[in-house]
Amino acid sequence: MHHSSLTAQRLAALFLLGCVLFNYPLLALFNRNGELFGIPLLYVFIFGGWLLLIALMAIVAEGRED
Amino acid sequence: MLQPGAIIAVSFAYLGVLFAIAYYADRRADRGRSLIANPTVYALSLAVYCTTWTFYGSVGRAAATGIGFLPIYLGPTLMLALGWVLLHKLVRVAKENRVTSIADFIASRYGKSPLLAGLVTVIAVVGVVPYIALQLKAVSNSFSILSHYPDIVMPANAATVPVWQDSALYVAALLAAFTILFGTRHLDATERHEGMVAAIAFESVVKLLAFLAAGLFVTYGVHEGFSDIFSRAEQAPQLARLLVASDSAAGYGSWSALTFLSMLSVLLLPRQFQIAVVENVNPAHVRRAVWLFPLYLFLINIFVLPIAIAGMLRFPAGVDADSFVLTLPMAHGQEALALLVFIGGLSAATGMVIVETIALSTMVCNDLVMPLLLRWRSLRLAERRDLSGLLLGIRRWAIAAILLLGYIYFRAAGEAYALVGIGLISFAAVAQFAPALIGGLYWRGGTREGALAGLLAGFALWAYTLLLPSFAKSGWLPPEFGQGLFGMDLLRPQQLFGLAGLDEISHCMFWSLLANVGAYLGFSLRRAPDAREARQMRLFVDASQRYHGLGEWRGGARVADLLPLAARWLGPERAREAFERYAASRGIASIEELPADTGLVHFAESLLAGAIGSASAHAMVASVMQEEPLSLDEVMSILDEASQLRTHSRELEEKSRQLEKASAELREANQRLRELDRMKDDFISTVTHELRTPLTSIRAFSEMLHDDPRLELAERERFLGIIVGETERLSRLINQILDLAKLESGRAELDHVEVDLGDVARESLASFTQVFRDQGIIVELEAPAQPLVVLADRDRLIQVLLNLLSNAAKFVPAGSGRVWLQVARAGGQAGIAVTDNGPGIRPDERESIFEKFRQGGRDVMTDKPQGTGLGLPISRQIIEHFGGRLWAESAPGGGARFKFMLPLPDAR
Numbered sequence: 001m002h003h004s005s006l007t008a009q010r011l012a013a014l015f016l017l018g019c020v021l022f023n024y025p026l027l028a029l030f031n032r033n034g035e036l037f038g039i040p041l042l043y044v045f046i047f048g049g050w051l052l053l054i055a056l057m058a059i060v061a062e063g064r065e066d
Numbered sequence: 067m068l069q070p071g072a073i074i075a076v077s078f079a080y081l082g083v084l085f086a087i088a089y090y091a092d093r094r095a096d097r098g099r100s101l102i103a104n105p106t107v108y109a110l111s112l113a114v115y116c117t118t119w120t121f122y123g124s125v126g127r128a129a130a131t132g133i134g135f136l137p138i139y140l141g142p143t144l145m146l147a148l149g150w151v152l153l154h155k156l157v158r159v160a161k162e163n164r165v166t167s168i169a170d171f172i173a174s175r176y177g178k179s180p181l182l183a184g185l186v187t188v189i190a191v192v193g194v195v196p197y198i199a200l201q202l203k204a205v206s207n208s209f210s211i212l213s214h215y216p217d218i219v220m221p222a223n224a225a226t227v228p229v230w231q232d233s234a235l236y237v238a239a240l241l242a243a244f245t246i247l248f249g250t251r252h253l254d255a256t257e258r259h260e261g262m263v264a265a266i267a268f269e270s271v272v273k274l275l276a277f278l279a280a281g282l283f284v285t286y287g288v289h290e291g292f293s294d295i296f297s298r299a300e301q302a303p304q305l306a307r308l309l310v311a312s313d314s315a316a317g318y319g320s321w322s323a324l325t326f327l328s329m330l331s332v333l334l335l336p337r338q339f340q341i342a343v344v345e346n347v348n349p350a351h352v353r354r355a356v357w358l359f360p361l362y363l364f365l366i367n368i369f370v371l372p373i374a375i376a377g378m379l380r381f382p383a384g385v386d387a388d389s390f391v392l393t394l395p396m397a398h399g400q401e402a403l404a405l406l407v408f409i410g411g412l413s414a415a416t417g418m419v420i421v422e423t424i425a426l427s428t429m430v431c432n433d434l435v436m437p438l439l440l441r442w443r444s445l446r447l448a449e450r451r452d453l454s455g456l457l458l459g460i461r462r463w464a465i466a467a468i469l470l471l472g473y474i475y476f477r478a479a480g481e482a483y484a485l486v487g488i489g490l491i492s493f494a495a496v497a498q499f500a501p502a503l504i505g506g507l508y509w510r511g512g513t514r515e516g517a518l519a520g521l522l523a524g525f526a527l528w529a530y531t532l533l534l535p536s537f538a539k540s541g542w543l544p545p546e547f548g549q550g551l552f553g554m555d556l557l558r559p560q561q562l563f564g565l566a567g568l569d570e571i572s573h574c575m576f577w578s579l580l581a582n583v584g585a586y587l588g589f590s591l592r593r594a595p596d597a598r599e600a601r602q603m604r605l606f607v608d609a610s611q612r613y614h615g616l617g618e619w620r621g622g623a624r625v626a627d628l629l630p631l632a633a634r635w636l637g638p639e640r641a642r643e644a645f646e647r648y649a650a651s652r653g654i655a656s657i658e659e660l661p662a663d664t665g666l667v668h669f670a671e672s673l674l675a676g677a678i679g680s681a682s683a684h685a686m687v688a689s690v691m692q693e694e695p696l697s698l699d700e701v702m703s704i705l706d707e708a709s710q711l712r713t714h715s716r717e718l719e720e721k722s723r724q725l726e727k728a729s730a731e732l733r734e735a736n737q738r739l740r741e742l743d744r745m746k747d748d749f750i751s752t753v754t755h756e757l758r759t760p761l762t763s764i765r766a767f768s769e770m771l772h773d774d775p776r777l778e779l780a781e782r783e784r785f786l787g788i789i790v791g792e793t794e795r796l797s798r799l800i801n802q803i804l805d806l807a808k809l810e811s812g813r814a815e816l817d818h819v820e821v822d823l824g825d826v827a828r829e830s831l832a833s834f835t836q837v838f839r840d841q842g843i844i845v846e847l848e849a850p851a852q853p854l855v856v857l858a859d860r861d862r863l864i865q866v867l868l869n870l871l872s873n874a875a876k877f878v879p880a881g882s883g884r885v886w887l888q889v890a891r892a893g894g895q896a897g898i899a900v901t902d903n904g905p906g907i908r909p910d911e912r913e914s915i916f917e918k919f920r921q922g923g924r925d926v927m928t929d930k931p932q933g934t935g936l937g938l939p940i941s942r943q944i945i946e947h948f949g950g951r952l953w954a955e956s957a958p959g960g961g962a963r964f965k966f967m968l969p970l971p972d973a974r
Contacts, residue, residue, distance in 0.1 A: 008150050011356065015147035022140045022325060024318035031310050038293020040309040042133060043371065050143065050364055057147055058357035 010060045021049045068215040080409050087268050088261030095260035102263045103347045105354035111263050111341050112359045113270035117418035118204030119489040121411045122388045128374035129387035132308035137321050139367050141328030143360040157349045159606050164672040168339040169429045170679045175506040175606050176514040177598040180681040183433035189525045190336050193495025198472030200488040201415040206234035208392050208411050218393050220386055241419045242469040246462045249424040263345050269413040274366055276410020280391050281369025284376045299375045323572035327493045334496040337421035427464035432679030435460050454637040479540040491532050494574050498524035501586045510603050516590025524582030531574040535559045624662045627690040628670040635677045644673055752919040760792040802936040809943035821860045822853035823896055827889050830867040843883035854896040856968040858948045866944050869937040870900040870964045877904035897967035901957045912954045916942050
């Protein structure tokens with residue numbers, strides 16, 4: 001529960017990951033016509049990345065501190 | 067089934083359920099088994115973030131910009147990743163300082179400034195009013211659409227409908243009444259609303275389920291899944307553009323700006339701050355919210371784009387995209403689903419309005435109205451006994467007023483914007499709190515002026531670049547306003563200083579935050595934080611270090627002063643209960659026995675802070691405290707300085723005392739030296755005089771003998787006799803002077819042998835017998851039979867005694883003179899007294915006769931001297947040399963008595 005704990009650092013790293021994922025230029029990389037399983041690429045990328053980020057946050061936040 | 071009456075009945079039933087949940091949660095809380103002390107409930111209650119904006123507006127936004135609705139939800143996800151650090155700290159700091167609102171928080175951070183609290187409140191109210199208007203618009207529109215079932219008719223432009231026929235007005239009135247009933251049933255000393263939070267968590271579930279149900283129906287009931295919808299979209303030329311984002315710098319810039327804006331809003335909106343920080347039961351609950359709240363956002367957004375596409379496929383024109391969630395089920399005859407969606411939208415609106423207006427009314431009451439009322443002396447508020455009713459009254463009126471403002475904004479500007487556009491104006495307003503709040507949480511140098519200047523600058527630019535243009539767009543302000551103030555191109559509100567190419571939100575964010583941060587830093591750096599700011603700074607910035615220093619109050623106040631104060635605001639029973647709990651926590655039986663210490667004052671201040679905000683609580687407590695508040699640091703530095711000063715002054719005192727002593731010694735020594743100098747001068751002049759007298763007479767007689775050869779023999783012999791006598795006198799004088807000098811300098815060689823004083827007396831008397839007999843003086847000797855032995859020089863003692871006897875012989879009357887010689891011991895001493903029956907010594911002469919060349923009984927100069935004037939000084943020197951004493955006194959019968967005493971050897 002401390003500021004500089006490993007959990008806080010991991011979550012801060014996930015924050016940075018999210019900033020990169022959901023911004024130019026990575027976004028531009030997937031911003032084109034094309035689809036995966038019938039779903040547009042950008043849509044898959046954002047929602048997939050989002051879900052992945054949430055899963056990682058859950059693992060980090062609920063996991064044991066070591 | 068979907069008659070207006072039925073819809074209204076269902077709505078009321080739903081509100082009744084909310085009431086029941088709130089009531090149940092409050093009851094549970096009173097019994098100590100809180101329903102909301104649960105991380106999942108906390109995470110769900112955070113979803114008050116999702117209002118009708120999300121519920122209806124996202125689809126509208128998606129229909130316009132495709133993926134562009136998403137930054138509003140990605141931002142909070144990112145913020146929650148930081149939540150572990152930032153939100154956790156916010157919650158802990160708020161709990162430690164009993165913060166009741168975001169205004170309270172910011173004001174408290176910068177030294178409990180009432181001015182700052184008021185400013186934050188004004189910004190929050192003005193900024194959030196459009197957001198409330200958005201809810202009114204959404205609910206009244208959805209009601210209007212649903213009540214026309216089975217037809218799908220868009221509601222008429224509100225501005226064209228008379229006010230009393232405008233359903234939004236009734237929605238506003240209903241929401242106001244509901245919030246007042248719901249949120250201000252009683253004044254909560256802790257400023258936490260358990261029942262409300264439970265109801266909000268429930269509403270979050272309802273709106274999510276309603277939206278998911280609509281999404282599932284549209285995606286899998288109407289179409290055949292996601293890929294079906296997307297492939298249809300690709301085939302429709304006007305829809306294909308939704309599948310990719312606008313690929314331009316401005317597009318990405320706007321995306322980033324919205325992400326950033328929503329990151330701040332999820333913490334800074336008054337309702338978010340209320341739920342996430344003020345209502346938080348346990349900081350550990352943040353742990354689950356970190357991922358559960360983003361997951362909620364994820365779920366409620368999955369079906370947004372499919373619904374938007376499906377809506378646009380179903381309704382090519384004539385139907386507002388903001389209403390697709392409701393109109394799609396209606397178009398497919400799903401009455402129950404449509405009603406569920408309406409209820410979901412209602413729950414999104416009520417949740418937002420309840421929490422927002424409660425948070426705002428608390429701020430308006432605590433930070434705006436109360437400070438003004440308390441200053442308004444003619445109200446004599448300070449004399450009222452129970453003010454808790456007044457507090458509740460103010461809050462109720464504030465709720466009604468805020469909803470009225472929301473309605474007015476809706477009438478004024480509501481039609482010009484889509485739902486999301488209205489909401490973003492509010493987001494940009496509350497983002498102005500970020501520098502002061504987040505800066506204040508981590509930066510030590512922020513000051514009150516800095517926070518005030520930053521907020522004012524940011525707020526002014528927000529109003530100029532975003533709020534006023536929204537009025538202009540709807541015709542409330544002349545359209546020329548859009549061309550710049552006073553027609554100046556550089557002052558175009560939405561292209562300030564010629565900055566073009568940005569969307570209006572990014573444009574406003576850039577200018578307002580630039581001015582805000584610049585003013586905050588600039589004004590903060592003008593001076594160092596003062597003592598009170600520094601104390602609050604440590605409470606906020608160093609919260610993790612568990613800084614539990616002393617508070618700022620010096621001294622205490624009595625229970626008799628503090629309890630009535632608390633009772634006036636909380637009501638007598640609640641105040642008494644709180645004091646009793648405090649007493650119990652300190653192990654004190656009754657509140658009357660509570661000691662009047664700083665702990666009690668702090669307890670009372672934080673109790674009041676819970677009800678009326680920290681700035682007002684501070685002022686209230688200060689009114690019963692006699693002492694000026696002082697920070698620990700100030701006290702420490704004062705103590706430090708004082709102790710240094712004390713040390714210095716003590717050293718100085720010591721030095722000056724030493725100097726005084728030294729100078730006194732010097733003065734004394736100097737005086738003695740001058741005395742000695744004077745004595746030496748006197749002595750030399752006296753000695754010269756004494757020596758010259760015999761010399762003169764010797765010379766005179768020698769010259770006579772030399773000059774006159776015819777002098778007769780008898781004459782010659784007489785002259786020669788005089789010369790011989792004078793010569794003897796001269797040599798005696800010189801001997802005595804030498805003797806005295808030796809004695810005084812301690813160079814005299816004296817024996818220390820056993821001497822019997824009786825012997826000394828007899829011997830001296832024997833050598834003087836002839837003189838006494840010649841003068842007819844009768845002498846008597848008294849001496850003990852046993853010898854009285856002292857350690858001394860025998861000859862010198864005889865010299866002393868002869869001197870005393872010769873003095874006696876000089877002064878006794880001729881013919882009838884008598885002299886007594888007594889040898890005796892007294893205590894550890896033995897001595898000899900010589901008494902005569904002469905004229906005696908005047909008391910003022912008793913000491914001076916021991917001075918050199920002073921002779922008793924007559925003047926030295928005029929009379930012919932009978933002695934040298936050195937006998938007594940020499941005698942005294944001798945006696946003192948052997949540790950004894952020689953003095954003169956009056957004898958009984960008027961004569962003089964000289965007496966010396968010497969210590970006996972065994973007594974030494």
